[in-house]
Amino acid sequence: MNGRTNTMELAGAAMVASLLAVAILAPHLAPHDPARAVASTFGDPGAPSAAFPLGTDELGRDVLSRIIFGARVSLTVGLAAMAVTMTIGVAIGLAAGFFGGAVDFLLMRFTDVMLTLPALLLAMAFVAVLRPSLLNILLVIGLVSWTQIARVVRAEALSMAQRDFVLAARALGASSPRLIVRHVFPNVTPTIVVMAALGTSGTLLLDAGLSFLGLGVPPPTPSWGRMIEEASIYFRTAPWLAAFPGLAIFYAVLAFNLLGYGFLRRNRRAGRGALR
Amino acid sequence: MLAFLLRRIVFGAVVLIGTSLITFTIAFVIPADPAVAMAGAKADPQTLAAIRHQLGLDLPLYLQYARYADRALHGDLGESYVRRESVTRLIVDRFPATAILALCAMAFSLGAGIPLGVFSAAWHDRAPDHLTLLLSLALVSLPVFWLGTMLLIAGGLYLRSFPLGGYSGPLSLVLPTLTLGLGSAGYYARILHTNLLDALGQDFVRTARGKGLSPARTLFKHALANAAIPLVTLAGLDFAGLLSGVVLTETVFNWPGIGRLAFEAIFNLDIPLIMGTVLFSALLIVTANLAVDLLYAWLDPRIRLGTPR
Numbered sequence: 001m002n003g004r005t006n007t008m009e010l011a012g013a014a015m016v017a018s019l020l021a022v023a024i025l026a027p028h029l030a031p032h033d034p035a036r037a038v039a040s041t042f043g044d045p046g047a048p049s050a051a052f053p054l055g056t057d058e059l060g061r062d063v064l065s066r067i068i069f070g071a072r073v074s075l076t077v078g079l080a081a082m083a084v085t086m087t088i089g090v091a092i093g094l095a096a097g098f099f100g101g102a103v104d105f106l107l108m109r110f111t112d113v114m115l116t117l118p119a120l121l122l123a124m125a126f127v128a129v130l131r132p133s134l135l136n137i138l139l140v141i142g143l144v145s146w147t148q149i150a151r152v153v154r155a156e157a158l159s160m161a162q163r164d165f166v167l168a169a170r171a172l173g174a175s176s177p178r179l180i181v182r183h184v185f186p187n188v189t190p191t192i193v194v195m196a197a198l199g200t201s202g203t204l205l206l207d208a209g210l211s212f213l214g215l216g217v218p219p220p221t222p223s224w225g226r227m228i229e230e231a232s233i234y235f236r237t238a239p240w241l242a243a244f245p246g247l248a249i250f251y252a253v254l255a256f257n258l259l260g261y262g263f264l265r266r267n268r269r270a271g272r273g274a275l276r
Numbered sequence: 277m278l279a280f281l282l283r284r285i286v287f288g289a290v291v292l293i294g295t296s297l298i299t300f301t302i303a304f305v306i307p308a309d310p311a312v313a314m315a316g317a318k319a320d321p322q323t324l325a326a327i328r329h330q331l332g333l334d335l336p337l338y339l340q341y342a343r344y345a346d347r348a349l350h351g352d353l354g355e356s357y358v359r360r361e362s363v364t365r366l367i368v369d370r371f372p373a374t375a376i377l378a379l380c381a382m383a384f385s386l387g388a389g390i391p392l393g394v395f396s397a398a399w400h401d402r403a404p405d406h407l408t409l410l411l412s413l414a415l416v417s418l419p420v421f422w423l424g425t426m427l428l429i430a431g432g433l434y435l436r437s438f439p440l441g442g443y444s445g446p447l448s449l450v451l452p453t454l455t456l457g458l459g460s461a462g463y464y465a466r467i468l469h470t471n472l473l474d475a476l477g478q479d480f481v482r483t484a485r486g487k488g489l490s491p492a493r494t495l496f497k498h499a500l501a502n503a504a505i506p507l508v509t510l511a512g513l514d515f516a517g518l519l520s521g522v523v524l525t526e527t528v529f530n531w532p533g534i535g536r537l538a539f540e541a542i543f544n545l546d547i548p549l550i551m552g553t554v555l556f557s558a559l560l561i562v563t564a565n566l567a568v569d570l571l572y573a574w575l576d577p578r579i580r581l582g583t584p585r
Contacts, residue, residue: 008409112287113294116561120520121538121554125302128542205419209524212421213539228422239429246422254417261413261466 009262012197015255023071030065035220038062045238054244057227058234063241066222067248073223074252077138078204084142085199089149090185090192096150097157098180108154111147119144120209127215134217141206149195156191160184190267197260201253208249224249284569288562295558296348300341302554303547348555354548356541363552366537373443374533377525378518380453382511385460390504392461393468398495400473408465415462420521424455424528441530448529456525460514464507471503478502505575512568516561 022029032038037060038052046056054063096107126140157180160166166183174182210216211225219226224245231241328334332343347354353363389412396408431438431451439448475481476499484494519535526535534553541549 109290110294113291113298115516116291116295116558116565117298117554118516118519118523118557118561120523121557124523124539124542125299125550125554128545129302129305201417208419209421209520212419212524213527214543225419225421228425232425235425235429236433239433242422242425242429246419246426249419249422250414250417253419254414257413257417261409 006262006265008258008265012255012258012260012262015251016259019071019075019252019255022068023075026069026072030062030068032062032065034061034065034069034222036061045234045241047238048240055238055240057230057241058238063227063244066227067224067245070222070224070227070245070248071252073134073217073221074204074207074249077134077141077207077217078200078252078256081138081141081145081203081207082196082200084139085145085203086149086192086196088142089146089195090153090188092146093150093153094157094180094184094188097154098161098176098184100158100161104154104158107150111150114144115147117144119206123206123210124213124215127210132210132215132218134221137207137210137215137217141203141210145199145202145206149192149199152191152195153188156188157184160187190263194260194263194267197256197263201256201260204249204253204256280573281570284566288566291562292555292558293345296345296551296555297341299551299554300344303551304337344551353552353555356546356549358544358546359549363548366549367534367552367556370532370534370537373531374522374526374535376449377452377456377531377533378515378522380449381456381460381518381521384453384457385464386507386511388457388461389464390468390507392465393472394495394500396465396469397472397476405469409469412462412465415458416466418459420455420459421524421528423458424452424525427451427455428528441528443532452525452529452531455528456518456521459521460511460518463514464511467510468503468507471506472499475499475502505572509568509572512564512571515564516557519557519560 032052038056040060045058046052046060048055052062052064054067056062057066092107092111096104096111122144123140126143127137130136130140161184166179169179169183207216208225211223212229214226214229216223216226227245228242231238231245234241325334332340335343344354351364353367355361356363356366359366392408392412396405396412399405399408428440428451432440437447438451442448472495476495480502481494481499484498485491489497522533523535523539525531526533527539530536534556537549538553538557540546541553
């Protein structure tokens with residue numbers, strides 16, 4: 001990475017840091033227990049008030065506290081799923097790009113097949129089969145989102161594999177694994193960093209979507225997506241129940257997008273591939 | 277051109293076979309016994325065995341797949357376990373609603389994204405560009421289902437100008453189209469912005485300017501034509517993403533399309549319907565990609581002639 005730091009990147013980094021802080025410090029920041037009925041309005045959602053700034057839900061639980069604790073699940077799933085995504089995508093991309101030939105052909109046709117399936121639909125089917133749990137969900141999200149990364153990394157590795165410095169290292173007797181790890185991979189990292197930031201916004205959205213469809217991390221763990229789904233019967237009487245958790249998702253996704261596009265601005269070359 | 281066409285069609289067929297293998301695998305590992313789903317939990321073993329035999333579930337796996345593939349090629353995707361109706365029939369019935377929604381959303385996202393991208397490229401690195409950049413990033417970051425919910429509350433409950441869901445004439449299309457299209461609009465604006473800046477740095481633009489063409493004319497006649505073509509391709513390739521959004525949008529708006537059908541199928545573990553909807557989505561995506569490939573080859577001779585770019 002070179003070039004000047006830009007505002008987008010800084011704003012994104014600050015927002016991501018604030019999210020991490022909220023998630024880590026949740027027990028200290030949340031004014032109430034997220035899983036307990038703390039309002040007297042049991043049975044009806046309570047409007048935002050001085051005691052409950054974002055209102056309470058139909059079970060009398062504090063919405064603000066639930067959103068604060070929800071950051072833990074969302075970030076865990078989002079970041080861990082991204083790690084799975086990157087591991088699969090980078091491994092497949094590097095292998096295809098570096099070895100070329102039949103390996104490349106087979107891996108890329110497999111990638112094309114996966115690209116042809118709508119990620120959400122596939123994730124829904126997998127989660128329904130495996131039953132929703134934290135581990136299953138982040139694995140499934142990882143399993144359906146690696147295609148883009150594999151393609152981009154492959155394209156980069158393909159151009160790297162023929163460069164003089166790689167050929168020189170090969171002539172000196174370096175083995176293929178060593179060439180990939182020590183010579184090709186480091187040169188692909190700028191692209192990987194960009195893809196990781198942008199990819200996290202994708203995994204966050206996918207997780208939220210699954211939760212909204214009732215296929216997220218099971219209750220009583222508060223999750224932003226499910227809060228919106230649960231609020232759907234109170235649209236008329238308590239629109240804030242759906243509004244605030246959505247703003248939280250929006251904030252988190254925007255944070256990672258700003259970070260990713262900020263990196264992009266700094267490193268145009270990495271950006272070329274990452275946007276496709 | 278014919279060779280190119282054939283290559284793309286063969287490739288599409290290979291992708292579809294791969295897709296069907298994946299969906300078949302998913303269906304096979306689903307922990308639900310279709311015989312129990314049809315006959316009820318209290319059915320005696322003989323009945324269950326008879327149903328399994330009738331469905332071909334006692335055959336070896338590769339024969340089951342061959343049977344499924346053979347029927348699918350003849351347009352028969354089996355019968356829904358829960359609804360007891362033909363899967364093909366259900367999909368054909370629901371398809372028009374999804375097609376209208378997807379086309380409107382695509383038209384909207386290109387119609388809004390292209391001007392936005394041109395605007396920001398024309399004001400490159402000045403305040404209007406930064407504002408559009410922020411706007412498009414915000415649009416990309418909106419969770420589809422939340423945007424839909426908020427539009428429903430604002431437009432349906434407060435303004436009372438739009439129906440609260442379902443499919444009832446052109447007015448009911450407005451909110452779902454916005455829900456599905458706004459995110460892509462932001463995305464296309466970003467991509468077009470990058471492509472335009474690329475195009476503006478190239479020789480033919482300098483030539484055009486050198487001939488005395490005005491900046492505006494150069495931008496619209498020369499640069500935009502070159503920058504917008506990849507965008508159309510991208511829109512075609514993005515079809516898979518669009519269909520993911522369709523599932524959420526249709527759920528929020530109670531839209532009688534394929535997306536909600538797939539959602540119901542997965543919720544009921546209705547295996548033939550899950551396989552049918554996933555396979556049909558793949559078919560749509562493969563067709564969209566093929567159409568885009570052809571369009572692209574027609575627009576850009578370098579591709580159909582196979583010369584390296």
